[in-house]
Amino acid sequence: MKTADATIEQQPPEPEEDIRPPVTQIGVIGWVRANLFNGWFNSVLTLVTLYGLGKIAPPFFRWAFIDSVWLTDGRACRAAAGACWSVVTSNFRFIIFGFYPYELHWRPLAAMLLLFALLFYSRDRKHWKKSLLYLWIGGLCIMGLLMRGGLLGLEPVESTRWGGLPLTLLLSVFGLTAAYPLGVLLALGRQSRLPGIRYLCIVYIEMIRGVPLISLLFMGSIIFPLFLPEGITINKILRAQVAIILFTAAYIAEVVRGGLQGMAKGQYEAAESMGLNYFLTMRLIILPQALKIIIPPTVSILISAFKDTSLVVIIALFDVLKTSQTVLSNPEWMGFSPEVYIFVAILYFLGCFSMSGYSRRLERELDTG
Amino acid sequence: MEYSDTQKVPFWLNPKVRGVFFQLGVIALVGLLAWYLISNTLHNLERQSIATGFGFLGKESSFEIGESLISYSSADTYARALLVGALNTLKVSLIGIIICVFFGTIIGIARLSTNWLVSRLAAIYIEVMQDIPVLLQLFFWYAIFYELLPSPRQALNPMEGLFLCNRGVVFAVPAAHPAYKYMIAALALGAVCAYLIRRWARRRQARTGRQFPVIRVSLAVVLGLPFLVWAAFGMPTAMDTPELVGFNFKGGATLSPEFIALLLGLVLYTAAFVAEVVRAGIQSVSKGQTEAAMSIGLRPNLVLNLVILPQALRVIVPPLTSQMLNLTKNSSLAVAIGYPDFVSVANTTINQTGQSIEGVALIMLVYLIFSLSTSAFMNWYNKKARLVER
Numbered sequence: 001m002k003t004a005d006a007t008i009e010q011q012p013p014e015p016e017e018d019i020r021p022p023v024t025q026i027g028v029i030g031w032v033r034a035n036l037f038n039g040w041f042n043s044v045l046t047l048v049t050l051y052g053l054g055k056i057a058p059p060f061f062r063w064a065f066i067d068s069v070w071l072t073d074g075r076a077c078r079a080a081a082g083a084c085w086s087v088v089t090s091n092f093r094f095i096i097f098g099f100y101p102y103e104l105h106w107r108p109l110a111a112m113l114l115l116f117a118l119l120f121y122s123r124d125r126k127h128w129k130k131s132l133l134y135l136w137i138g139g140l141c142i143m144g145l146l147m148r149g150g151l152l153g154l155e156p157v158e159s160t161r162w163g164g165l166p167l168t169l170l171l172s173v174f175g176l177t178a179a180y181p182l183g184v185l186l187a188l189g190r191q192s193r194l195p196g197i198r199y200l201c202i203v204y205i206e207m208i209r210g211v212p213l214i215s216l217l218f219m220g221s222i223i224f225p226l227f228l229p230e231g232i233t234i235n236k237i238l239r240a241q242v243a244i245i246l247f248t249a250a251y252i253a254e255v256v257r258g259g260l261q262g263m264a265k266g267q268y269e270a271a272e273s274m275g276l277n278y279f280l281t282m283r284l285i286i287l288p289q290a291l292k293i294i295i296p297p298t299v300s301i302l303i304s305a306f307k308d309t310s311l312v313v314i315i316a317l318f319d320v321l322k323t324s325q326t327v328l329s330n331p332e333w334m335g336f337s338p339e340v341y342i343f344v345a346i347l348y349f350l351g352c353f354s355m356s357g358y359s360r361r362l363e364r365e366l367d368t369g
Numbered sequence: 370m371e372y373s374d375t376q377k378v379p380f381w382l383n384p385k386v387r388g389v390f391f392q393l394g395v396i397a398l399v400g401l402l403a404w405y406l407i408s409n410t411l412h413n414l415e416r417q418s419i420a421t422g423f424g425f426l427g428k429e430s431s432f433e434i435g436e437s438l439i440s441y442s443s444a445d446t447y448a449r450a451l452l453v454g455a456l457n458t459l460k461v462s463l464i465g466i467i468i469c470v471f472f473g474t475i476i477g478i479a480r481l482s483t484n485w486l487v488s489r490l491a492a493i494y495i496e497v498m499q500d501i502p503v504l505l506q507l508f509f510w511y512a513i514f515y516e517l518l519p520s521p522r523q524a525l526n527p528m529e530g531l532f533l534c535n536r537g538v539v540f541a542v543p544a545a546h547p548a549y550k551y552m553i554a555a556l557a558l559g560a561v562c563a564y565l566i567r568r569w570a571r572r573r574q575a576r577t578g579r580q581f582p583v584i585r586v587s588l589a590v591v592l593g594l595p596f597l598v599w600a601a602f603g604m605p606t607a608m609d610t611p612e613l614v615g616f617n618f619k620g621g622a623t624l625s626p627e628f629i630a631l632l633l634g635l636v637l638y639t640a641a642f643v644a645e646v647v648r649a650g651i652q653s654v655s656k657g658q659t660e661a662a663m664s665i666g667l668r669p670n671l672v673l674n675l676v677i678l679p680q681a682l683r684v685i686v687p688p689l690t691s692q693m694l695n696l697t698k699n700s701s702l703a704v705a706i707g708y709p710d711f712v713s714v715a716n717t718t719i720n721q722t723g724q725s726i727e728g729v730a731l732i733m734l735v736y737l738i739f740s741l742s743t744s745a746f747m748n749w750y751n752k753k754a755r756l757v758e759r
Binding site: 035036038042046049050195196197200207209210212213215218219223225226227228229230307308311325337341342344345349351352353356 | 416509517
């Protein structure tokens with residue numbers, strides 16, 4: 001007993017604060033050890049990657065920023081060692097607006113700003129009400145009016161002169177809004193118990209998904225005029241738009257089908273037991289739930305539709321990619337393709353990245369709710 | 370109120386009758402639309418005096434095609450020109466798919482790496498490549514190869530026998546020698562042997578439980594047989610090196626800038642999607658599976674081969690196939706940079722003959738054949754790989 005007491009007395013009092021972990025396991029050093037140099041394989045990998053980055057990044061940085069020229073003419077560009085961003089700055093308005101009359105550029109600009117404002121407003125799920133739908137319809141009408149003119153003292157602008165970024169946005173936004181109802185109908189048809197309707201929808205969906213968009217665009221630009229009665233012509237943009245709608249609808253149909261198949265069977269049975277007929281069941285019970293769970297995949301369809309509009313270059317519509325190529329065919333700016341293409345790539349990247357970020361956020365929100 | 374069996378439901382409320390009525394209605398509407406479009410088309414064709422039908426396929430094409438796997442000249446028929454185009458599409462798609470799956474798998478695994486730097490870089494690659502239209506990427510690479518590389522006289526020469534210039538990539542290949550033909554035959558023979566060995570080893574393991582080092586032996590057979598043939602022919606090492614003659618290279622093999630730009634663009638774009646598919650597949654196998662396999666004493670490579678991969682592949686393969694199909698369909702963008710794929714040749718044909726309907730129909734038909742045959746194969750594979758629950 002006595003010895004035990006003695007040992008207790010001999011022990012120094014406990015220090016007030018906890019013992020801190022060794023310096024190699026916390027802070028910057030600890031993080032580097034845990035994430036970059038855990039094990040010999042990862043250490044080698046890190047060193048090799050760092051070496052590769054060191055070889056590539058500084059010369060690129062030098063080319064893009066230090067040696068680059070920003071606000072000169074073509075001749076000064078050729079003398080410079082780095083990137084010639086002047087090709088973008090001096091042709092900025094042409095790349096963005098195409099052949100739209102120069103003094104009326106404020107109109108497509110206003111239309112685009114209105115579109116961005118509407119998109120930004122619709123981000124919040126609290127605003128998803130019926131009034132939002134009317135807001136969109138009104139907004140799209142105003143955008144059309146701004147682009148087209150001819151009313152309220154606005155000078156009319158032929159659609160053949162539309163181009164650049166507004167055209168890209170127009171094709172993707174209208175493409176999706178028109179394809180969506182068609183896609184829902186196709187998906188319902190594919191799930192239908194009536195074989196005639198089901199096979200019709202299956203053939204359409206599988207056929208469209210089996211062919212590249214470019215073949216539909218060719219069809220739109222060369223064959224549609226033959227389909228129409230003599231004397232009636234529709235403009236090139238509308239023809240491309242129809243092709244994009246027909247194409248996107250098939251992909252939306254498959255996404256919607258996924259949502260329909262994800263619904264519990266009990267939902268159908270409950271609706272039936274309440275005496276609802278097919279249309280009421282779909283409108284009141286099934287579609288509101290199914291369309292909610294497919295919002296994230298729908299956003300990814302919107303992203304690919306936005307990227308796919310670049311294909312209209314091949315049928316010679318002046319979207320933002322075609323206007324940039326037109327700049328490059330000017331002898332003064334020939335040979336500066338990387339700069340121009342990097343600029344257009346940044347535009348597309350910003351659009352797609354914000355949409356995919358939004359889709360991820362929605363997925364998180366809908367997951368818990 | 371009294372119900373009796375004799376009380377009939379009026380026929381317009383009978384679901385069967387309604388079903389037939391709806392179907393007939395929809396089919397009649399579609400038929401009417403089709404008839405309207407076709408009659409307009411026929412009328413327009415008559416007015417513009419364009420002949421219909423595929424008769425043009427037998428006529429002389431009178432245009433040249435830059436690269437071809439089979440012999441072709443402008444004196445050949447349109448049918449042969451289209452065949453050349455289809456083969457070019459197949460060539461770029463097959464090579465693209467192989468490289469893309471390999472590269473995409475590496476990126477997908479890198480995305481899951483515990484190394485922060487590697488995983489970040491892979492994530493950035495995936496996000497950036499997915500968000501830039503593939504057509505823009507094609508234009509970018511084509512501009513790099515066609516506009517920015519020097520002419521053959523000032524070609525870059527990063528290593529011996531390899532030249533980079535605006536005519537494409539020129540590189541040395543082994544000079545023709547009869548040995549190579551036999552070596553290819555030996556390789557095929559080796560592959561057949563490897564297959565038989567694997568089958569035999571599986572049966573033996575099922576019967577006796579004894580294992581056989583299949584991979585090592587098959588590798589030895591597959592690589593060893595061609596090597597033996599090569600040695601038997603006296604080990605020919607002569608190379609056919611490209612040399613600058615006048616304004617262009619002679620000898621060696623050339624990959625055109627169009628082909629390289631198309632391949633590079635398609636592979637880099639699709640690899641980002643493949644990486645996401647691979648990552649999702651690997652993550653879908655729960656950690657408990659690895660732990661369970663370890664706890665029954667399997668070695669790490671067996672854990673991967675017998676437990677993880679079969680389960681991950683079941684998740685990976687269907688979306689991977691759709692990415693392969695996407696690559697094939699996107700190869701049609703070749704028309705924008707002048708690589709003579711099927712769409713490009715068909716487009717030229719349409720412009721020359723004016724047979725637009727037939728031309729577009731042919732394009733759709735060829736791609737439908739590609740898609741449908743791939744999905745038929747996939748259905749077969751899915752049936753084979755389906756989870757067998759006991």
